[in-house]
Amino acid sequence: MSRTSMMMLILWMYIASAYSSGGHDIWNYLFGNNTYNKEVRPVKDWSTPTVVNISLSIIAVIDFNEVKQTIFLTSKVSFFWVDEFLQWNPTDFENISHIHLEQTRVWKPYIFLENSVTKQTELGTNSLKVIVNHDGKVEWNPTEVFQTTCAADVRKFPFDTQKCSMVFEAFGYTGKEVKMQSLEDHIDFHGYGSTAGWTIVETEMEAIVSDDGDDDIHIICSLTLRRNPVYFILNVFLPIVLLSFMNICVFILPVQSGEKASFVITVFLALAVFLTIVSGNLPENSDNVSMLNVYVFISTLLSVLIAIVTIVQIRLYHRDPELPVPNCLQSMAHLFTTHAKKFGKGKTTVKIKHSNGRMSGLSHDEEQEIPTVAYNTFFDEREKVTWPFVVKAFDNIFLLFFLVVNLTVTIVIFALAVRNEELQEDAHGEH
Structure with a gap:
């Protein structure tokens, strides 16, 4: 053997020894003998349950659709469990304490989102890595965009607060085989506290325990969101309030101007448009009706009444002057006008x-x-009371009457909408 060949052999042996050390040695130690089976729960004593600890982090609230009653969340779910067949002594392998493996290489619980509105799929991807520590502790951190159901309580819209939940379940195992536990009693939020017009004000995590005492394999992750109402106040609520009071101004407009009927019909159509806009932003739910929707309906109803009264007034104004005015209307005209x-x-x-x-x-x-x-x-x-005097008296009466009604309805609805109270659990439904 020549000197050059000897040098090449030594170099190859050095490289081979380098590649076979460290992580490769751990790989060969764990999987080289083909005894590891990822289809079998990783416990040596089969009566011992596998404890899966879960924590959840919210990265962003993408969208909350009240009409479809769904919420989109970008979340990172962290799972921790112990695999008794993936353990080694770090001192035997250059003090390497952990390695990274593809999630398809190891056993992991089949966990899915129970209240998802999309097709149920396994969390993570085939290329996602899991972290395996020398003591057998496995850490799995899939990041997903979850689309879940969320029953919206819109009674206080746009001053509402919603509570949405994600329910995780381990499929295929009983509570005695796999126990799911939450590491914390809250959800971490990696964003800035508000997104998509909502502010996250509270989060919580809890494990469901079955009635028979065994740990159930469900984890409920809930978050409470408060709507930022500025947009709806400026673009929906205030215009409706202004239109409702503008509707009363028809009683200030004189009949001889010829614009009373067109004015009141125009305001009525504007309120009808806002009623359509508000209804389009709310779910079709008869159990929880928005107070804003009720307010727009009442304003529209008052607009209809004002339109009817206005048409009757125009009819009275153009009555034959020779027709006598009843005594009761004469007394009313003397009482509510200053010209008679x-x-x-x-x-x-x-x-x-x-x-x-x-x-x-x-x-x-x-x-x-x-x-x-x-x-x-x-x-x-x-002075002699004529029909125009009667119409003028009606203007004064209805101006005061509808002004009081409008003020009362507006104050009551606004007070009920901004009132601070606890959310009722039955309003959100059971998840």
């Missing part, structure tokens, strides 16, 4: 004649005018 009643102040002069020293108002003998007696008196002169 006039008060005056004047003087009355009295002339007295006398004849032969005797006072007489009939004798013409020796008639003499005595000094005038003047005094002040008030008189009540009522």
Whole structure:
């Protein structure tokens, strides 16, 4: 053997020894004898349950659709368990404490999202790595975009708070074989606290325990979101309030302008459009009706009543002037208008004649005018009440009436919407 061949052999042996050390040696130690079976639960004593610890981190809230009652979340789920067949002594392998393996190489619990609205698939991908520690502890961190159901309680829209949950279940195992536990009682949030018009105000995690005392294989991860209402206040709520009060201004508009009917119909159509907009942003749910939806409906109903009253007023205004006005309407016109009643102040002069020293108002003998007696008196002169006066009185009455009704409804609805109260569990349904 030549010197060059000897050198090449030594170099090959060195490289082979280098590649066969460390991680490769651990790989050969764990999988080289083909005794590891990823289809079998990794316990040496079959009566011992495999404890799977879970933690959840929310990366972003992509979208919350109240109409479809679904929520999109980007989340990272971390699973931890012990594989008794993946253990080694670090001192025998250059003090290597952990290695990375593809998730298809090791046993892992088949865990899926129970309340998902998409097709059930296994978490993670084939190329996703798991971390295996020397003591057999396995760490698996799949990151997924979850789309789950979330029953929306829209009674206080747009001042509402929603509670959504993700329910994880280990399929194919009983509670005595696989026990799922949450490492923490809350969900970590890696975002900035608010996204997609919502603010996460509270999170929680809990394990469901069955009635018979055995640990069930369900983990419920819940998060409470509060809506940021500024957009809806500026673009929906305030325009509706302004339109509802603008509708009352029809009673300030005189009939002779010829615009009363067109004005009230225009406002009614605008409210009908907003009613459609609000209904389109809310789920078709008869159990929980939005207070804003109720407010728009009441405003639309009042607009219909105002339109009917306005049409009747126009009819009365153009009645035949020769038709007599009933006494009750005359009294109402005198009471609610200032033009049908006039008060005056004047003087009355009295002339007295006398004849032969005797006072007489009939004798013409020796008639003499005595000094005038003047005094002040008030008189009540009522103008003739016509149908235009009646319409003007109706304007004053209905202006005050509908103003009070509108103020009352607006204050009550707003107070109920912003009232701080706990969410009712039955409003969200059972997950």
